[in-house]
Amino acid sequence: MTPEVVFDGDRLRAVLFRGRSDRTIVTFDYRQDGRDGFTPDSHSTGFARQGFGQLCLKTRANDWYVNDETAALEAVLAGLALGRTQALGFSMGGYGALRFARALRLAQAVVVSPQVSPVAAWDGRYRAEVPGWDEALGALPPLPGLKGLIVFDPFVAEDLVHVRAIRASAPGLTPVRLPFGGHPAIRTLRGAGGMRVVQAEAGARTARGAAIRAAHRAAREGSRGWWLRLGDAAGARHPGCAAAARARAEGLPVRPGDLDGA
Incomplete structure (x- = not known):
C-alpha cells in the first residue's frame, strides 16, 4: 500500500493508506518516553488484509495533538472522504481519537486507557510534557452518539477517574475493565501476543468487548x-x-x- 500524506506539518502529520473496502481505521500515536520526531509511515498488515483503509495520525512530541497545527489538521480531516470511519487509540492516542472524533465523523472507537486531559486535576503524570496547555483547544467535545469501547484497568486510580469523566460526555462507549492490566490496560494482552484481539474489535462493525475480556483472562x-x-x-x-x-x-x-x- 502506498502512503498518501494528507497533512504534512512540522508538529502533526496524517498519512492515508487506501484500502479496498468502504471502511477506514484511524490510528494514533501513543505516548512514548523519549519521543523525538515522527514515527515511520507504516500501516497494520492485519487491517490491510481485511481491505480496510488506514489513516495514521502522528505527532512529533508527546503533546496530545494540541498545538498550533491542531485546527489546521482538524479542517483537513473534516474534508476527507473516508467512508465509514472507526478508530483505535491507546493512552494519548485514545485521547486523540476522542478529540478528533467529530472531524473524522467516527462511527465507532476503541480507546484504551485514554485521558480526558493530560492536565486533569487528579493526574500529575503528564503535566511536565504539556507546558502551556491550551484547555480550550484541547477540550474533548461532547460525543453522545459515539459507539465503541473504553478499555481500562480500574485499579489504576487516575485512569478510573478519566474513564468516568469521558463517559459523562460519551455514554455510548461501553466500559471494558481489565483488572491489573496496567497502563495502558492491554499490557497483559500485549505481553501474550494478544493485540490481534484488540485490533479485531476495532475493526468489527460492532465492538462488544467480550473477546478482549476473555483474552485478558487467558493471558493473566x-x-x-x-x-x-x-x-x-x-x-x-x-x-x-x-x-x-x-x-x-x-x-x-x-x-x-x-x-x-x-
Missing part, C-alpha cells in the same frame, strides 16, 4: 506483570495475597511489553 495466569500489579494492589491490607502474588510472579518469564510502566 502466565503474566509476570499481572501478578506483580496484583501484589502491589494487595499491599499492606492483604499481605498474604500480596506475598503469594509476588511469589507467583517470580516463577514466570518476563514478556516484552508486559512490565514496562507496571
